[in-house]
Amino acid sequence: MTPRVSRRGLLGGGLAAAGAAGAFTxxxxxxxxxxxxxxxxxxxxxxxxxxxxxxxxxDRLHFAAFDVTTDDRDxxxxxxxxxxxxxxxxxxxxxxxxxxxxxxxxxxPPDDTGEAIGLPASGLTITFGFGPGLFTDADGxxxxxxxxxxxxxxxxxxxxxADQLVPEQSFGDLCIQACADDPQVAxxxxxxxxxxxxxxxxxxxxxxxxxRTSSTSTSQDTPRNLFGFKDGTANLKAExxxxxxxxxxxxxxxxxxxxxxxxxxxxxxxxxxMTIEVWDRQPLVDQEQFVGRTKGEGAPLTGGGEFDEPDFxxxxxxxxxxAVDSHVRIVHPDFHDGARMLRRGYNFVDGTDALGxxxxxxFFIAYVRDPRTHFIPIQNAMAKNDALMEYLKVxxxxxxxxxxxxxxxxxxxxxxFA
Numbered sequence: 001m002t003p004r005v006s007r008r009g010l011l012g013g014g015l016a017a018a019g020a021a022g023a024f025t026x027x028x029x030x031x032x033x034x035x036x037x038x039x040x041x042x043x044x045x046x047x048x049x050x051x052x053x054x055x056x057x058x059d060r061l062h063f064a065a066f067d068v069t070t071d072d073r074d075x076x077x078x079x080x081x082x083x084x085x086x087x088x089x090x091x092x093x094x095x096x097x098x099x100x101x102x103x104x105x106x107x108x109p110p111d112d113t114g115e116a117i118g119l120p121a122s123g124l125t126i127t128f129g130f131g132p133g134l135f136t137d138a139d140g141x142x143x144x145x146x147x148x149x150x151x152x153x154x155x156x157x158x159x160x161x162a163d164q165l166v167p168e169q170s171f172g173d174l175c176i177q178a179c180a181d182d183p184q185v186a187x188x189x190x191x192x193x194x195x196x197x198x199x200x201x202x203x204x205x206x207x208x209x210x211x212r213t214s215s216t217s218t219s220q221d222t223p224r225n226l227f228g229f230k231d232g233t234a235n236l237k238a239e240x241x242x243x244x245x246x247x248x249x250x251x252x253x254x255x256x257x258x259x260x261x262x263x264x265x266x267x268x269x270x271x272x273x274m275t276i277e278v279w280d281r282q283p284l285v286d287q288e289q290f291v292g293r294t295k296g297e298g299a300p301l302t303g304g305g306e307f308d309e310p311d312f313x314x315x316x317x318x319x320x321x322x323a324v325d326s327h328v329r330i331v332h333p334d335f336h337d338g339a340r341m342l343r344r345g346y347n348f349v350d351g352t353d354a355l356g357x358x359x360x361x362x363f364f365i366a367y368v369r370d371p372r373t374h375f376i377p378i379q380n381a382m383a384k385n386d387a388l389m390e391y392l393k394v395x396x397x398x399x400x401x402x403x404x405x406x407x408x409x410x411x412x413x414x415x416x417f418a
Contacts, residue, residue, distance in 0.1 A: 039181055042121035045088040047405040049249065049263060050412075052125030053342065053367050054238040056217040058179040061209035061346040062186040063269065063363065064194065065172025065398055066201040068134065073144045077417055079200040083128065083176075083193055084411040093121035096192035113195065115188050122182035126189055128412045129267045129400030132156055133173040149416060151250075151258035153266060153370050154401045161383040162394065169271055169396035172204045177267070177365070179344075183210070205396070207271065209346025209363045216344060222298060222306065225362055226274055226347050227391075229291050230298030233306055234332075236342045247340045247374060248367050260415035263404030265367045268341075268375050271348075271396030274361040279391045290387040292328030300328060325387040331378050339374045341366040361392070371399060 043051045068076060086096045095101055097111025104110055135150035136142055156171065178189040187208070194203050213225045214232030218239045225231040236243050245251075252262035279287070284295060292310065293300055300310035302321045310328055314321035322329055333340050344367065349360040368374035383389060403413040 039120045039122045041123045041181075042093055043091060043123065043125050045084075045091045045126070045406065046408060049265075049405045050127045050402060051091070051405075052127035052177055052179055053248070053265060053344070053402070054216060054244060055123075055125050055179075056220055056238070057212040057214060057344055058123050058125070058181045058186075059210065059212060060180050060183040060186045061212075061363070062178045062183075062190040062206065063209065063365070064176050064178075064190045064206040065131070065204045065269075066174040066176070066194075066197065067204045068143075068173040068201050070200045071143045073417075075200050076144055077411075079197055080128075080413055081411040082196050084406060086193060086196055087126040087128075087189070087412075090116075090189050090192070091121065091124050091126055093124075096188075096196065113188065113191055115191075116185055119182060119185055119188075122180040122185040124178065124180040124185050124189060126193075127177040127179075127267075127402060129175040129177070129402040130154075130413060130416070131172045131174060131398065131400050133171070146416065149258060149260060151255050151261055151401055153255065153372050154258075154399065157268070157371070157397050157399050158376065160379050160394070162389055162392075163383070163397065164393050164395055165397055166395045169205045171398050172400070174201060175267065175269070175398065175400045177344075183208070207348060207363050207396075208350075209348050211347045213345040213347060213362055214343040216342065226276060226349075226360055227279055227287070227291070229287075229293060229295055230306065231345075231362075232343050233293070233298055234340075236340050243340070244342070247369055248342050250369055254370065258401075260418070261401055261403065265369065265402045266371050266375075267400045267402050268364070268366045268368065268371060269396065269398045269400075270364040270379075270394055272362045272364055273359065273393040273395050275391050275393065276358050276360055289323050289326060290391075292322050292326030301326075323387065325385050327382075327386050327388045330381050330386045335381070336378050337373070339378065341368045341374050341378075367402070 043055055045051060070076060090096055095112035099111050101110045101112040101114035101117055132154050135146045176190060176193055178186040180186040190206065212223050214235045215222055216238055218237050222230040222233050236247055248265050250261045250264050252259045288295055288301060298306040300308060300322065302311040302314040310322055312322060312329060344365045346363050348363050349358060351359050353359045366375060403416065406412050
């Protein structure tokens with residue numbers, strides 16, 4: 001027989017517990033409501049600049065680089081037109097195709113793969129870029145009549161010291177960056193764009209990412225990388241007046257040969273494997289010296305809070321308070337003529353390697369106005385002198401020119417073909 005419990009007993013003896021449970025329920029519902037608002041959010045595909053650059057960084061990434069498999073210029077243009085139409089539909093929360101995943105003729109393959117049925121837009125942004133091979137291929141051929149419009153800065157990135165590049169994880173003629181707050185939405189976007197590209201472009205390599213490693217808006221907290229440190233504290237933010245014009249967006253005067261790129265940017269991708277098991281055995285004091293920040297708050301070792309500028313002149317005893325080979329010092333704009341970059345990287349964990357260690361690290365993405373001034377010198381300094389490089393192995397590398405935003409009635413990159 002089930003014991004009877006009086007309502008008085010429940011309300012009396014259980015008041016404290018009920019109050020705590022109620023508070024928890026309210027808090028949980030509030031969090032769930034905020035999460036739902038984030039998932040319902042959508043960003044316009046068309047605009048002055050492509051979304052996915054200054055857009056507040058979402059939590060998930062699916063990035064893909066493509067080799068163009070056709071030599072026909074008209075087919076390349078039709079591919080970009082098809083991708084534009086599909087991207088505009090998907091970023092609005094719709095299907096990749098005009099018909100939909102289950103609405104078409106059942107005797108034909110659907111024009112959408114269907115795994116995003118019922119899912120909201122989830123803040124999806126889709127950003128397109130053009131690699132050097134689109135202008136002149138590996139054999140020096142100008143397949144599409146674009147060689148004379150290749151930006152001077154759009155060359156394969158140099159082989160930096162300590163690079164251990166895997167060709168199958170590097171380079172590409174085209175790239176697509178899909179970011180969203182739901183991983184399935186991001187994967188759905190790349191999967192369908194790759195399907196649409198069949199016969200005209202093929203995936204060369206791709207990368208899934210989670211847990212953004214930088215903030216692109218002052219409304220976002222600074223996230224942490226897989227070393228456990230806050231990452232991207234000094235990252236360029238969308239709210240900084242004039243900073244994007246100075247460091248991110250290409251000007252028509254930058255390169256007369258590539259005036260079509262005005263309002264666009266350059267996307268640098270670097271796949272940085274972390275030797276996590278070795279890092280995890282280092283003392284905390286050494287980890288902080290390598291980075292140049294405290295692991296907890298993320299403040300510079302020279303004092304202050306997370307967002308205070310480091311004092312590179314500070315001395316403790318007879319040595320600099322911040323080691324001269326610390327990451328913060330090596331990459332700081334003070335030592336690179338004020339150059340800054342907009343970072344949009346993500347953590348990745350791709351299972352384990354042959355030795356049982358995590359195949360994990362940082363998929364580094366940065367948008368810069370000119371890689372020759374805003375990335376290559378900084379990466380050279382990091383590769384040669386940064387203490388963190390002992391725990392990093394760069395296995396993938398690519399550079400893409402990212403066209404300006406898409407105006408109504410246009411397709412992405414249309415100015416290049418005009």
